[in-house]
Amino acid sequence: MKALTALLGLALLSNAGGALAATRTVTLTVPTMDCATCPVTIRVALLKVPGVSQAKVSYERREARVVFDDAKTDVAALTRATDSAGYPSFLADKQ
Numbered sequence: 001m002k003a004l005t006a007l008l009g010l011a012l013l014s015n016a017g018g019a020l021a022a023t024r025t026v027t028l029t030v031p032t033m034d035c036a037t038c039p040v041t042i043r044v045a046l047l048k049v050p051g052v053s054q055a056k057v058s059y060e061r062r063e064a065r066v067v068f069d070d071a072k073t074d075v076a077a078l079t080r081a082t083d084s085a086g087y088p089s090f091l092a093d094k095q
């Protein structure tokens with residue numbers, strides 16, 4: 001029982017270390033969205049970036065919330081992706 005608990009503890013620790021350290025969520029401001037289909041284009045562009053696991057884009061707030069693996073990509077790659085899709089973006093003040 002003790003060994004099992006120790007093993008479980010180890011598994012949890014290593015999992016947390018791997019997953020939590022690398023996952024990052026940022027909010028990008030995308031000011032030039034001008035209709036309800038813009039978010040779809042932006043979302044597709046963001047999800048194509050290797051390392052991005054989630055992208056939620058709000059037309060109302062002109063914002064993209066992106067979850068990505070810190071070890072595989074960075075904010076510069078995300079803004080570059082929206083840029084090439086026709087939507088310049090930058091890191092929002094509130095994170």
Ligand SMILES: [Cu+2]
Nearest residue numbers: 034035037038
């Ligand atoms: Cu549009």
